[in-house]
Amino acid sequence: MDFSLADALNSEFRETRTNEKVEMMELNDRFASYIEKVRLLEQQNKVLVVELNQARDQEPSLEQLATAKARLEIERDNLAEDLGGLRQKLQDEVTLRLEAESTLAAYRQDVDAAALARLDLERRVGSLQEEITFLRKVHDEELRELQEQLAQHQVHIEMDVSKPDLTAALREIRTQYESMAASNIQETEEWYKSKFADLTDAAARHAEALRLAKQEANDYRRQLQALTCDLEALRGSNESLERQLREMEDRYALETAGYQDTVLRLEEDIRSLKEEMARHLQEYQDLLNVKLALDIEIATYRKLLEGEESRITIPVQTFSNLQIRETSLDTKSVSEAHLKRSIVVKTVETRDGEVGNACLRLPRDLSSVPGTLQGPLHPQHDDRSHTLCHHPSAPGAAWAGRRLWTMMESEPGNLWRKPALSLLLGLLGAQEGSAREERPSPG
Numbered sequence: 190m191d192f193s194l195a196d197a198l199n200s201e202f203r204e205t206r207t208n209e210k211v212e213m214m215e216l217n218d219r220f221a222s223y224i225e226k227v228r229l230l231e232q233q234n235k236v237l238v239v240e241l242n243q244a245r246d247q248e249p250s251l252e253q254l255a256t257a258k259a260r261l262e263i264e265r266d267n268l269a270e271d272l273g274g275l276r277q278k279l280q281d282e283v284t285l286r287l288e289a290e291s292t293l294a295a296y297r298q299d300v301d302a303a304a305l306a307r308l309d310l311e312r313r314v315g316s317l318q319e320e321i322t323f324l325r326k327v328h329d330e331e332l333r334e335l336q337e338q339l340a341q342h343q344v345h346i347e348m349d350v351s352k353p354d355l356t357a358a359l360r361e362i363r364t365q366y367e368s369m370a371a372s373n374i375q376e377t378e379e380w381y382k383s384k385f386a387d388l389t390d391a392a393a394r395h396a397e398a399l400r401l402a403k404q405e406a407n408d409y410r411r412q413l414q415a416l417t418c419d420l421e422a423l424r425g426s427n428e429s430l431e432r433q434l435r436e437m438e439d440r441y442a443l444e445t446a447g448y449q450d451t452v453l454r455l456e457e458d459i460r461s462l463k464e465e466m467a468r469h470l471q472e473y474q475d476l477l478n479v480k481l482a483l484d485i486e487i488a489t490y491r492k493l494l495e496g497e498e499s500r501i502t503i504p505v506q507t508f509s510n511l512q513i514r515e516t517s518l519d520t521k522s523v524s525e526a527h528l529k530r531s532i533v534v535k536t537v538e539t540r541d542g543e544v545g546n547a548c549l550r551l552p553r554d555l556s557s558v559p560g561t562l563q564g565p566l567h568p569q570h571d572d573r574s575h576t577l578c579h580h581p582s583a584p585g586a587a588w589a590g591r592r593l594w595t596m597m598e599s600e601p602g603n604l605w606r607k608p609a610l611s612l613l614l615g616l617l618g619a620q621e622g623s624a625r626e627e628r629p630s631p632g
Contacts, residue, residue, distance in 0.1 A: 202487055209480050216473050223466050227459060234455045241448045244441060251441075254434050261427050265420065272416050279409045286402045293395045296388050303384045310377040317370050321363060328359045 199487075199490075202483060206480070206483065209476060209483075213473075213476060213480070216469065216476070220466070220469055220473065223462060223469065227462050227466070230455055230459050230462070234452065234459070237448055237451055237455070241445070241452070244444055244448065247441070251434065251437065254430060254437070258427065258430055258434065261423060261430070265423050265427065268416060268420055268423070272413065272420065275409055275413055275416070279406060279413070282402050282406050282409065286399060286406065289395050289399050289402065293392065293399070296391050296395070300385070300388045300392075303381055303388070307377060307381045310373065314370055314374050317366065321366055321370075325359070325363065332356075
């Protein structure tokens with residue numbers, strides 16, 4: 190064999206393995222950074238969920254504000270009803286005041302009429318007194334004239350005739366007129382006094398009622414002003430509470446929408462990170478499978494080379510059994526999907542420097558190509574891999590090797606396995622040729 194080629198292959202494999210180790214370290218670092226980022230996003234998500242729950246817990250305060258608003262509206266309605274009642278009472282009192290004023294005006298008219306009647310009676314009394322005075326003067330003048338005439342003529346006639354008593358008649362007339370005037374004056378004064386007393390009592394009574402009505406109207410006016418101020422204050426408080434309620438509802442709606450958007454964005458980031466993590470895990474798994482396959486091929490090369498050297502140089506019966514047990518990598522990704530892959534070379538045996546049998550367990554993706562292996566390479570199935578075994582005594586090993594090589598070429602992902610399989614199939618072909626030469630001919 191060409192050992193320089195093997196050394197070149199070994200150096201190339203070592204370099205590839207070093208690069209793979211560096212790439213694996215980088216992938217591990219990236220994987221750790223992704224895990225840390227996912228943890229940070231989960232913590233932020235938890236914080237946002239807590240804030241969202243706190244915002245939802247503040248909803249009872251909105252209910253309390255709504256209850257306070259309803260209570261203030263009820264109080265406002267009650268005050269409006271009280272205000273309406275007070276306004277009705279005020280209207281009634283104003284009506285009573287107007288009626289009292291109209292009655293007082295009528296009484297004032299009566300008082301004015303009584304005053305006018307009193308003045309008329311006083312005027313009539315004055316005129317009657319003047320008339321009496323005038324009649325008295327006329328009577329005195331006539332009496333004086335008669336006395337003068339009697340004095341001038343001095344006729345002495347003695348007659349037994351009684352002289353008319355004019356003075357007594359005048360006195361009687363004057364007495365009658367005076368009594369009539371006195372009675373009229375007394376009646377007028379009594380009527381005036383009674384009427385004035387009635388009007389005074391009515392005026393006093395209505396003045397008291399008017400004063401009470403004015404006082405009650407002033408009280409109602411003050412109460413109305415106070416209730417109006419209270420109503421305006423309550424209306425302002427109600428508007429302020431409604432504005433605060435609307436602002437709080439808008440703010441909570443915006444905060445809730447922001448939290449929901451943030452939660453959706455974080456969930457989308459987590460989902461994308463999980464997908465990216467799953468992809469990197471898949472790449473990591475594939476690289477790990479490649480690494481394991483390269484380690485297996487290197488071990489296979491080493492054992493085959495050692496077996497070939499021992500067969501050529503020292504014909505000592507040896508028995509070496511290389512068994513690499515199945516290795517599984519179970520990795521739980523963030524998406525909670527389990528990925529399991531295995532690549533195992535079961536057994537390579539050499540006896541007296543010759544390959545006794547070789548069994549190669551391949552992953553399922555290699556055996557998934559169309560076709561069925563038959564003949565010297567017998568597939569042995571399990572749930573994770575396929576095992577291909579060669580027995581030197583079985584005929585058609587070269588055909589099976591070509592069939593396996595054709596299957597390897599038909600699967601692009603298996604090109605990295607070609608060097609090991611080419612070497613293995615070459616050894617299998619050599620063993621088959623030597624076995625055919627040693628087999629006795631039928632003749």
